[in-house]
Amino acid sequence: MTAHQDHRDSRLGRTVRDAVGKFDEYRTFLTSAVHNPRMMGAATPTSPAVAAVVSQVVPTTGEPVVVELGPGTGSLSDGIHRRLPPGARHLGVELGAELATHLRRNKPWLEVVNGDAGELTALLADRGVERVDAVISSIPWSLIDDAGQRRILDQAVEVLVPHGAFTALTYLPASRSVGGKRFRELLGGTFDEVLTSVTWLNAPPILHYICRRPLRPQEKP
Numbered sequence: 465m466t467a468h469q470d471h472r473d474s475r476l477g478r479t480v481r482d483a484v485g486k487f488d489e490y491r492t493f494l495t496s497a498v499h500n501p502r503m504m505g506a507a508t509p510t511s512p513a514v515a516a517v518v519s520q521v522v523p524t525t526g527e528p529v530v531v532e533l534g535p536g537t538g539s540l541s542d543g544i545h546r547r548l549p550p551g552a553r554h555l556g557v558e559l560g561a562e563l564a565t566h567l568r569r570n571k572p573w574l575e576v577v578n579g580d581a582g583e584l585t586a587l588l589a590d591r592g593v594e595r596v597d598a599v600i601s602s603i604p605w606s607l608i609d610d611a612g613q614r615r616i617l618d619q620a621v622e623v624l625v626p627h628g629a630f631t632a633l634t635y636l637p638a639s640r641s642v643g644g645k646r647f648r649e650l651l652g653g654t655f656d657e658v659l660t661s662v663t664w665l666n667a668p669p670i671l672h673y674i675c676r677r678p679l680r681p682q683e684k685p
């Protein structure tokens with residue numbers, strides 16, 4: 465075999481491995497969505513364009529701790545991981561057991577926690593984490609009831625360092641639903657700064673919330 469054939473075969477092998485990996489990711493995601501549509505709130509993983517937006521809040525210096533709520537099959541995780549400096553910790557709290565198994569198999573650098581974001585502080589304390597520099601959430605906020613939204617958000621704020629960032633995302637149409645509007649109001653009453661942006665390169669488009677400076681109880685409206 466010539467060097468040229470050898471190179472072509474290894475490229476072909478990589479392409480086939482990538483295609484098999486993508487197929488496995490979509491199959492795992494769709495299986496979870498069919499079995500538990502309210503937990504997933506989506507039929508397919510978000511696009512790389514979405515990952516590029518959320519990963520901007522990830523600190524690139526020091527030894528930061530970043531927590532993903534609802535990493536699913538890890539479509540945001542690679543972009544987050546690429547920005548993290550050595551010594552950082554990257555944890556993913558995922559409710560779906562099959563998804564957590566998929567993540568452990570495919571993202572060995574991610575500390576996968578198979579649990580409920582509603583138990584965030586206890587789950588992190590079990591792993592020796594008390595302070596977090598960024599919380600990146602992609603759980604289906606608009607499908608969660610009022611008490612559930614408050615419970616998860618309160619815990620995220622409790623672990624966030626004062627200059628830390630909290631991000632959430634929702635399908636643009638879902639942001640106009642009852643649960644979506646309630647969540648937007650909750651963010652406004654929780655953070656001093658709530659920035660929004662839209663990623664159009666996703667089907668359907670994604671609305672991002674990027675929040676900083678949690679309000680103290682006496683500052684809340």
Ligand SMILES: C[S@@+](CC[C@H](N)C(=O)[O-])C[C@H]1O[C@@H](n2cnc3c(N)ncnc32)[C@H](O)[C@@H]1O
Nearest residue numbers: 506509510534535536558559560580581602603
């Ligand atoms: C819309 S998918 C997002 C998956 C992935 N991050 C993406 O961007 O494609 C929502 C994910 O949140 C997870 N999830 C839903 N409720 C959760 C909860 N209370 N705690 C942890 N994960 C949760 C689901 O299992 C699912 O993986």
